[in-house]
Amino acid sequence: MTIYVTGHKSPDTDTIISSIATASLLQNKGMDAIPVKQGEINPETKFVLEKFNLDTPITKTELKDQDVAIVDTTDAEQLPDDINDANIVFIADHHKLGGLKTKTPIEFYGQPVGSSATIIYNIFKMENIEINKSVAGGMLCAILSDTVLFKSPTTTDFDKKAVEALSKIAGIEKPLDLGFEMLKVKSSIENDTAHDLLNRDFKEFSINGKKFGIAQIELIDASMAESKKPALLEEMKKVQQEKSFNTILLLITDVMKEGSEMLVVSDNITEIEKVFNIQCNETNCAWIDGMMSRKKQVLPVLEKKIS
Numbered sequence: 001m002t003i004y005v006t007g008h009k010s011p012d013t014d015t016i017i018s019s020i021a022t023a024s025l026l027q028n029k030g031m032d033a034i035p036v037k038q039g040e041i042n043p044e045t046k047f048v049l050e051k052f053n054l055d056t057p058i059t060k061t062e063l064k065d066q067d068v069a070i071v072d073t074t075d076a077e078q079l080p081d082d083i084n085d086a087n088i089v090f091i092a093d094h095h096k097l098g099g100l101k102t103k104t105p106i107e108f109y110g111q112p113v114g115s116s117a118t119i120i121y122n123i124f125k126m127e128n129i130e131i132n133k134s135v136a137g138g139m140l141c142a143i144l145s146d147t148v149l150f151k152s153p154t155t156t157d158f159d160k161k162a163v164e165a166l167s168k169i170a171g172i173e174k175p176l177d178l179g180f181e182m183l184k185v186k187s188s189i190e191n192d193t194a195h196d197l198l199n200r201d202f203k204e205f206s207i208n209g210k211k212f213g214i215a216q217i218e219l220i221d222a223s224m225a226e227s228k229k230p231a232l233l234e235e236m237k238k239v240q241q242e243k244s245f246n247t248i249l250l251l252i253t254d255v256m257k258e259g260s261e262m263l264v265v266s267d268n269i270t271e272i273e274k275v276f277n278i279q280c281n282e283t284n285c286a287w288i289d290g291m292m293s294r295k296k297q298v299l300p301v302l303e304k305k306i307s
């Protein structure tokens with residue numbers, strides 16, 4: 001039976017590449033595996049897939065009764081609605097444990113490293129399976145993307161070692177230069193609508209019974225998004241009302257300054273200000289120095305402090 005390998009909705013480079021790499025891993029072990037996606041790929045991912053001649057995974061959102069391998073999330077909210085009716089056989093993830101349940105014993109790989117691709121790299125190594133050159137190129141990009149060129153506090157030595165080894169396989173002499181090229185692609189947002197930008201990396205969470213949406217845009221320079229802020233706030237308000245979110249946060253991360261502007265739309269903005277120890281300005285926005293990571297610096301704080 002075919003195993004469909006999928007990551008989360010609003011797929012990022014790590015989710016897409018880890019799906020491709022996991023499918024390749026499972027194929028190497030004699031299984032029939034196909035990478036699939038839960039939404040359109042972003043411009044950075046498109047750049048990476050083209051650079052290394054990798055096929056864009058097909059979209060498959062119905063997984064009921066299928067064998068499924070999951071990468072880069074264990075949150076049901078970030079997977080298709082019928083995920084609990086699927087037969088999950090494999091998980092590799094680097095986030096907090098979500099609420100997924102399985103029917104049978106599964107292969108499960110979790111490590112608090114910078115990207116799921118790092119975990120997949122470690123599995124390849126453990127199983128002594130050679131990584132295909134194109135897949136290796138994609139994987140090193142996924143690691144650089146998720147760790148924001150090793151600047152994110154989620155970065156570990158495992159990520160750096162994996163990039164070093166993968167660069168050799170892929171024949172990339174200066175991986176950080178390639179990472180910077182990716183960042184430039186990601187920073188070209190002139191023609192993107194507020195809707196596109198908000199959805200590029202949008203994740204939904206249930207925190208103490210409240211519905212939160214947290215989005216992130218990473219830019220070489222946060223001021224590149226300045227003119228889009230009013231439209232972004234409008235879009236955030238619209239989504240909050242339409243989908244009954246308690247709060248929607250948008251991090252506009254400045255990779256060079258290593259911090260983020262946080263845009264806040266919330267039923268209780270005072271509570272959010274207290275949680276992050278910030279004071280939002282008249283445009284519902286506050287700069288937070290050193291803020292780079294949703295999973296390490298936003299979610300844990302919300303989980304702890306939202307009542």
Ligand code: MN
Pocket residue numbers: 008012014015072
């Ligand atoms: Mn991801």
Ligand code: MN
Pocket residue numbers: 014015072094114115116146
């Ligand atoms: Mn990831």
